[in-house]
Amino acid sequence: MIIRKSIILCLYVMLVSCSTLREIPAVKIATVTVKLPASSSIFWLGESEPLPLSVELKDAQGNLISGYNGTVTYFSNGKTLPNSTFDPSTEGVYTLKAMVESVESAVVSVTVKDPQKEMERLELRSGFYYRYAVWHVPVNTWPDVVPKGYDKAGNEIPIGKKAKVQFRGKEAVPSSIQLNQPGKETIIGSAYGKQAELTFQVRAPRTFDIVRIPLMFHFCQAGDYTYPNSSETDETMRKKGIEALKNENYLKVLNRIFRNRYEADIAAHDPNAHDTFIEFYLAETDPDGKPLPQKGVNLLDFKRPAQAGSTYDWNTPEAKEYTQKIENLVKRWNPNEYLNILVEPAALNIPYAGAAGGGGLDVARKEAVPKEFFELPIVNFNPYGTFYAKSNAPLIRLNGFAQFLWGGLPTVDKIPTTIPHELGHIFGLPHTFGLASNCTDAIHSDGLWDTPTCANDKVTVNCETVPFVQKNLMSYLYSGQKVYFTYDQVTVMRARIEAGFNLPTPRNRGKLFTNSVAQPDVYSFGCVHNCSGNH
Incomplete structure (x- = not known):
């Protein structure tokens, strides 16, 4: 045992001695x-x-x-x-x-x-504007200002260390600026001898008297249409629509939208979202003063004539007769007493889900209109050329009973779209995109300052190329929930409330229906709005 341990120890010493004597070559850097x-x-x-x-x-x-x-x-x-x-x-x-x-x-x-020599211009970039592309903002908005410098070629120059921002005459930290009082607010930036300004129009929240509008749904007789991928027919959808009006939640949802209460945090999406102070209820009596069998429901004994093909021909004898029946319907159900909604049979060759036409504003009642209305571009800017309404008879038409059920089949979509959208038209609102095909015009064709500035009805980015989710009621593109109106849109709607022809408002109750072409003493920037798609 002692001999074996001695041998092992000797081997270990030999190995250690060999390793210490070997030279490890250094790695050569090439x-x-x-x-x-x-x-x-x-x-x-x-x-x-x-x-x-x-x-x-x-x-x-x-x-x-x-x-x-x-x-x-x-x-x-x-x-x-x-x-x-x-x-x-x-x-x-x-x-x-x-x-x-x-x-x-x-x-x-x-x-x-050297930035001093290279900088050609200074900009103040507003994160608020970048997201919403509007300069009209509500009180307590954070403009999110960032100074940006650019050379002659448009390349950005970093200027964060030397840039200064002034607000209300004092130097300010850009991230701390809050627009907390109404009026014109200007932010001034300077860096390396250049200066730039941002000016916001800051508006305080408003209140109006609540106006309650009676709705009257006129249900045509059902057609022979069967909805795609469904067993639903015009007849079954018509019955569901009539039955839905017995549920008080139907109008509650509509009223929550118009009172800006449908989505609790809608201000996070668009701070310009605003209460219209308009509410709706179902009419209770017919033109003769008799109680209606069902509130807000009138069952018609006629229907829109069916046609084949991709385009509906309104000049056929049947279609002309149908149009005359609608005119007679409006005359009987005075638009000064009822806001009439015609629910028609579905037809694939009708190019709209809903359509609305309305009259203009009575100059004789100009003093009753909110003064802010006359500061809007829409007063002097007509994006619709000569496409005026043919009459002063506000009427909503829904293509198919499914549109009455919030713009789709019950199993597909319960979020309100078509009816609130068309009601917006009745109260004077154009589409958010107007008729613009690009972002070159300052007001983007709808004549309002604070609506989402998208170029047309098929975009998903705003005019600052920021991805944009359409939630404004007057857009087309559907994105899940379209649930609000803006401050300026409310201004237009309240102008119609105060001075609009043939609307069932407090100022018009008891007046006779005047079915005439708009005259020069009428602000007639409205038109018939055909709303393709699902709204």
Whole structure:
């Protein structure tokens, strides 16, 4: 046992002695590369942080050498740098290189520029405007201001260290600015001898008298239509529509939308969302003063004539007769007493889900209209050319009984779309996109300052190219919930409440229906709105 242990100990000593005598060859450096932080080809005096320099080492086989702790010498324009940091004090083009164990790197260049000489213009970028593309904002808005500098070619220049922002005559931290009082508010920015301004129109919340509007649904007789991918027919959908009006929640949902209460945090989506102070209820009596068998429901003994083809021909004898019956219906159900909604059989060759036409404003009642209305571009700007309403008879038409059930089959969509949208038209609102095909016009064709500025009905970004979710009732593109009106839209609607022809408002109750073409003493910027798609 003692002999075996002695042998093992001897072997161990021999192994240790051999390892200490062997020389481990050092890895030979073949290439040296100077590494700069990303996006550091331009260094801005007074703005850029000092650039930390480093090297990448490789052997002759191209393998990376890691863990090197020897000496690295850096050079700038041939002069040795005191450390591994590049922090120039004058503009120009600098060449940087490094040397490690007599191996020299290739040269890399850094251009040093002076913002004072390079900056052509200064902008104040508002995150609020960027998201909503509007300058009219509610009280307590945070404009989210960021100064931006640009050279002659439009390239951005970093100016964060030297830019200053003034608000109400005092220097301010951009992120702390809050527009907390109504009126015109201007934010001034300056940097490197340039100046820029942002001006917001700040509006305080308003209240109006609540106006209650009676709705009257006129149900045509059912057609022979069967809805795609469904066993539902015109007849079954008609019955469901009539039955739905017995449920008090039907109008509760509609009223929550018009009172800006449908979505609790809608202001987070668009701070300009506003209460209309308009509510609806179902009419209780017919024109003769007799109680209706069912509130808000009138069952018609006729229907829209069916047609084949992709286009509905309103000039056929049957269609003309149908049109005359509708005119007689409106005459009997005085628009000054009822807001009439005609629910028609479905037809694929009718190019709208809903349509609405209405009259203009009575100049004789101009003093009753909110003064803000006359400051809107819509008063002097007519995006619809000569497409005026043929009469002063407000009427909503729904193509198919499914549209009555909130714009779709009960198993598909319960979110309100068609009826609130068409009611917006009745009260004078155009589509948010007007007739614009691009974003070149300042008011984007709807004549309002604060509506989402999308170019047309098929976009998903606003006019600042920011992804935009359509939730305004007067858009087309469906995105799940369209549930609000803006401050300016409410102004237009309240103008119709106060001075609109042939609407069942407090000022019009008891008046006879006047079915005439708009005269010069009428603000007649309205038109018949055909709403394709599902709204």
